[in-house]
Amino acid sequence: MRFIVLLPALLFGLDSSSLLDESLEELLEIESELKVDIGSRDGAKEISDSLFPVDVITAEEISRTGLSTLPDILRYFIPSFNSPETHIADGTDHVRAFTLRGMSPNQILILVNGKRVHTSSLLHMNGTIGKGNSNVDLEMIPLEAISRIEILRDGSAAQYGSDAISGAINIKLKGAYQTSFVTTSYGKRIVGDGEVKYGGGFIAIPLSYDGFANLSFSARNSERTDRSGFDKRLEIPQKTTQVGLPQTENYTFSGNIEVNRDFTYYTNFISSYRNSEANVFFRLPDSTRTLFPNGFLPITKAEIENHHFTFGIKESRNNLKWDLSNTSGYSSFLFDIENTINFSLGEESPIKFNVGNFTFFQNSTNFDLQKQLDSLSLAGGLEFRHENYKIEAGDIESSTGTGSEGFRGFKERNGREDHRNSYAIYLNSTFKLSEDTTLEGAGRFEEYADFGSTENFKLAFGNKLSDSLLFRTSVSTGFKAPSLAQKNYSHISTFSDTETGNLVVKGTAKSDSPVAKIFREKDLDSEKSEHITTGILFSPTQNLNFNLDFFYTKVRDRILLSGDLLPKTEAQKKVFEENTLSYIRIFTNSGNTETHGIDFKADFKHEFESGSRIDFRTWYSYAKTNLLSNHYSGTEEQKDRIERGQPKHSLRLLGNFETGDSDITLNLSRYGSYYQMIGENSYKFEADWTLDTNYRYKFTEDFSFSFGGINVFDNHPNKWDGLSGNFYGFDGVKPYSRFSPYGYSGAFYYIKAEMRL
């Protein structure tokens, strides 16, 4: 009988009055629709009301994965999120780059509780996905602290400012009414390496008036993996170089505190410390050397710290909400190289060097207002931001002569500290034209002390064509400010030309150096973007919905790192001579790109009479980027990496079945093909499937045990097809591409236990 009563609601959409026929006990068991903060400034909204494509990953979903880092979590759920596992890529081995919808790492804005998170001080300068960019170090955030992750797949710089070009991700920390717990897990790769030991916890302390003081911590020890091939340079080929994930120890500590009195006082902080070890290529034996006559493998070591701290005060009164807050972020990256020498120093060479350090500090002060009128919500605010970037020279021995082998240190002339201020004023209004039709507009003016001002706008429209069908579309402009790292990075070193034997001086020049200016007439400017997103959300029944969204993003003046530039004009030759340079690379606003694609998502949820539940999600993403133009000596490799280095097609089929005390989760992923260029040729890596599983059993209401695997069938990407070589090649030291979207270390199995306190 009950089903007959519910049938109209289930078939024809939402009818709140039918809920009245449920008993009180049944109502208390209903899960409400997920709400999201991201995408608008007028308060949390149900996903089904959002004018923009928004996805949510909940804490419960995270706990069912067995994964222990945020980049892995996002890759698990979001098909268009790409975070390759690199190797032999200098600093990038220690801070993973990531992208959304095939764009660039610094074209994603990361927020914690709606506040901007600082990027890492590391600039990716090796030939990886994201070369020339910085990104937030996502491993700084303890998973235990996360209530939900909100992913906005739309340009939103008009709302949030710089970087929100491919989208924005808001990490929502756990708030009131939480339960304390501890968790631990252990796992390793199927071949026996890559052991991961993990422990974490969450402590919830309720305060009066529904305030809370939540603390989270985690410790993760991850052993390196090695999937290298034989080193054929040796008389008897053998493994010399480790190619795989780095050895890391990562510690995080976070807090989220809210005190409610007349006003609401809040603070949250996240601190992380990580030390990480990777390596470069093996240096061959040389019997004439006193040091390392049998060859050596230089080890790169990074000590990475990240701190994020927000405090604020807010109030709601007479339909007016105000919020005054301050957010600080600090990133430091201390870079050493060990087990190596500086050949120029002969026997006097140290075997351990500090090659340089980077720090980045960011402080944002915001004042936000929001007024709710009948059908109009008006929001706006002011932001003042200060940024400081510092690059410090390494030990002098690391840059003397040919420098430390494996990674030459930063010289005194590379050292630099720079800062800038910016302020912004922004407005956001949402107007309900009718019960079914909503119009939203946003505008943001921002003035940067270095490159000037920018104005950006967004207009969005949503119409409920029926109770079950929402049409939505938005157009917007955006920007990405050149980072202080891009403006100030320089690394110029002396190399021995392998063909001629002559010493050449080359590297990356500061953007305002005479040598950069001789090639580039204008100072480094911001990237500008234009966006269109159109889609539908269709919910034919209460437990089934579909999303289909199309997007188009055009980026003008994209900041790219040039190829090696040679002097051509007399003026250029003169500057080169003055600086004893051979080649130089510079950052320029040289690229114009367009990216388009679609996302199709279907969610089905069902609860059986027995109480068993099944959730099933299909999510397909297509994203294609074209580099329309690139002046200033863009290389073919760069074009290939931008256009074909990441999969265009991606799919996730995620299912969870829960019955009694058990639940099982299966995640079948399809990663599309991609390419990597070596020399003159681009090599294809075929599309592939992976399957992840998790089984959890609840022994009691408070204690659960899980086991499972990531990539359980131990799939590996194909090796270089047709490329043979000492380093890169199916028979070389690096048999796999470091662009592989699911890594190359193979199956990982784990056990996990969680106990509520």
Place this chain on the structure above:
Amino acid sequence: MLKLSLLFILTSTIYSYTTEDMLKSVIVGKIAKFIKWENDDGNDFIITIYKSRRSKMFFEKVYKNRKIQDRRVQIKLAQTVDEIGKSHILYIPNIGNREVDEVLRSTASKNILTVGDSKGFAERGGVIQLYFASRKIKFKINYETSKEQRVKISSTLLRISKVIKG
């Protein structure tokens, strides 16, 4: 296959896509079954919404042609504390702590069941606070305040609620 699909739909409980606002407006009527007002004249059941047209819209949608305690339901809107008339339930949405205090002061001892969803509502002197934990709706009841308001709450409701001291 079609039959199987239909079976899935028919045997489904309301599992998702029920908004918080919907649940709150429904639950307010449900809990009325467990309340007795000292000065109840037996006429229409009156729910007054404080300041929120949006909440009023939800309540009107839910209780259109429906009854509470077998009585017709009237949904009223009060924009100021002076406009709060005779009511069985005063629903106070999240309007801010200081304003909640003002409203609760103005309705003290008036035989009105105050229901709110702002943080600390029950501790501030509201009778029933609605809140969501793990996306499920829950109650906090300030038992002392309920006595001051002269509303009697059944033990059934108290059993499934978190009861706080006033």
